[in-house]
Amino acid sequence: MAAAVVRLGTSPFKGKKGASSYFKDVTFAMMRSQLGALNLAQFRYMNPWTSDVYIQFAKDSGFAPDTITLPSGTQAHWIGNKNAQKTIVYFHGGGYVLPANAGQMKFLADMKDACIAAGRDTAVLLLAYTTAPEAKYPTQLTQAIELLTHLIETEKRDPANITLGGDSAGGNLTIGVLAHLAHPNPAVPTLSLPSKFHATFLISPWVSFNTFISSFETNAEKDAFDGRVLRLWSAAFLGSDSPFAGDFYSEPVTAPASFWEGVANVVDEVLIWGGADEVLIEGIEEFMARFKKGFGGAGGKVTTAITERSAHEEMILDVMFGYKEKGKSHVIVEDWVKSRL
Template identity: 35%
Template sequence: MSSWNQPLTIWQKVQEAWNSLIVIKTFLSVSVTAAFRGKSGAKQYNVHVLNAVTRKLCVTFTPRQLQLRDTPTEEVYRQFMASRGLQPQTVPLNHGAKGHWIGNKNAKNVLVYYHGGGFFLFGRPEHYQLLAHMLDRLNEAGHDNLAIFFLTYTTTPHAVYPVQLRQSVEALRYILTETGRSPANIFLGGDSAGGNLSLAVLLHLTHPHPEIEPLKISQPLAGVFGCAPWVSYKLDGPSVQENAYKDALSEEILDRWSDQYLSGKEGDPWSEPARAPMDWWEEIQAKDILMTAGRDEILLSSIDEFVERFKKVVPNTVYVVAQDETHDSAVYAADVVGYDTQQTQAIVNWLGARL
C-alpha cells in the first residue's frame, strides 16, 4: 500500500475533523447570506449554497483527504450496476485503464466517455446516472442503437500527464480493434477534464502525441462532444471574476488540479487543446463537433475564446451556452437541478440527430 493510500494518522484525523467544522461553518453562513446574493450569486438558492460549500471543501481539505473520502470510479460503477439489478461489464485495457459498459454493449454505435473531476476526482455516481438517463431519453426517441464505454483512468497524483491521455487513446483503440466497430459508429465525449481528454484524443489522431502510440483510423469518427470542456489552464478571462461566487470551481482549485496534472511540465496542445495551432484542427477526424458551457461558470471565457477560433476551421461545430447553469451542473449539482439541464438536452438532441 502506497503512503497515499494508507489510513490517516490520529493527528491527520484531528485535522480532518477541524476541516469538517470549517466547511460546516461555511454551509451555515452561506445558507443565510445566500438569501441576499443578488445577481453575483448562482440563480438558484440551493445551487449557490452547494457551490460555495464545494469551493470551500476543495481548498480546505488536502488532496489526500479528499481522495480517501471518495469512492474509486470502478467501485462506483459496480454500485451503480447493482442498483439497477445488472451485472458489471468491465474490460481491462492497456496501461492500467479499464472500460465499463453501460447499455447494450452490442449496440451498433458506441460513445466512449471520459469523466471530469480535474483529473483528480473519481467518477461520481451522478456520471453514471446522467449517462443512463441520456440513454433512456434516446431510447424513448427511438434511438436504441447506442452503448456507452466509460473509462476509468488513473487519477492524479498516482499518475500524471500524459498517462491519462494515453489511457483515453487506448479506450478508443479497444473499441476500434476489439469490437470491430467502424469509426463512423463511434462518438467521443466527456465533461470538464473529460472534455479536455475527448478533444486531446481527437487531436492525437492527426497529430500524435510524441509519447503515445499513434492511432490511425480509416474514416472520421461519428462525432465528438465536450460538456464544459477544460480547454485552457489560463484564468485571465472576464468570467473568472464575474462568476466567482456563482460557480463550484475557483481559481485556487483549478490551479491546484492543473499543477498536479502537469507535474512540473509545460502545457502543450494535448494537455490544453486551446494551445493547439488552429491549422492542426483542419483535418479533424470527426464528422461533427458539439461543445457546451454554462453561462455562470468561470471557464466560460476560455471556452468561448477557443470555440470562436475553432469554428473558423471546423465549421461543423455546434456550440450551446446554457443560461443560468454553472459548471457541469448536471453532474455536480444533479440533486438540485436534475439531469435534464439545457446542456444535457443539447447533447441528447445532438446525439439523436446522428444515430
C-alpha cells in the same frame, strides 16, 4: 461549512451575482469552501476509484457489471448492452484527480435510455483512466487511445458508430484524443482510423489552466469551485505548477485555429457546451472561436451553446442533486446527441 451557514443568510441579497437558485447558491458556496480546503491526499481518501463506484452503481441500478480490461490493465465499463449498434465512449471529469462518481454514471445511463427511447440502439463505455497524482499527463491520453485501439482494431467496430464525449477534464481528454489523431503526439501510441467518428460532444471542457482571467472574478460566486482547486489539480495532472507546462494536447486553448483543421479528418460533427456562469467560460469561449475557425473552416460541423444562468457542467450537477426535471442545458446536450446517433 461556515461559508454555507453565512450564505444561508446572504444568498437572497446576491441577485445575479450568485447562482441561479437559492439551493444552488448555498450548495455551491459550501462546495467552493470544501474543495478549496482539501489537499490531494484528502481527495484520494474521500473518493473511491471509478471501478469501485461502477460496481456499486451497477448493483444499485440492477444490471450486471460488464468491463473491458485492456492489456495495460486499464479498465472501461459498459452502461447498457455492449452489442448495441451505437457506442458513446465517455471520458469523465474531475480535474484528472477525482474518479468518476455515481451522478456522472446516472447522467450517462439517462442519456443512453433517452437515445434508446428515440429509436437509437445505444450503449455507453466509460473509461476508468488512472487519476493524478498517481498518473500524470500523457498517461490518460495513452489510455484513451488504447481503449479506442481495442474497439477499432481488436473488436473491429466502425468509428462511424462511435461518438466521443466528456465533461470538464474528460472534455479536455476528448479534445486531446482528437488532437492526437490529427497530429500524433510522439509520446503516445498512434492509431490510424479506417473512417471518421460521427460525432463528439464536449461539456464544460477544461481547455485552459489560466485561473487569472476575468470569468474567475465575474463568476466567482456563481460556480461550484474556484481557482484554488483548479491550480492544485492542473499541477497534479501536468506534474508541474508552471503556467507554461501545458501543450496543445493538454491545454487546447493554447493551440492556434490552424491546428484544429486536421480534426475535420477525424470527426464529422462537434458540440461544445458551456455555462455562462462557470469560471471556465472565458477559456471555453476562446477555444470555441479557434475551433470553429479551424475545424469549421476545414469543413467540420460545429455547434456551440452557452446556456445563461448555468454553472460548470450544470446538467450533471442537477442529476447529482436529485433534480427530476431536465433543465435547459441538459436538454440541449441530450437532444444534440440523440439527433446525431
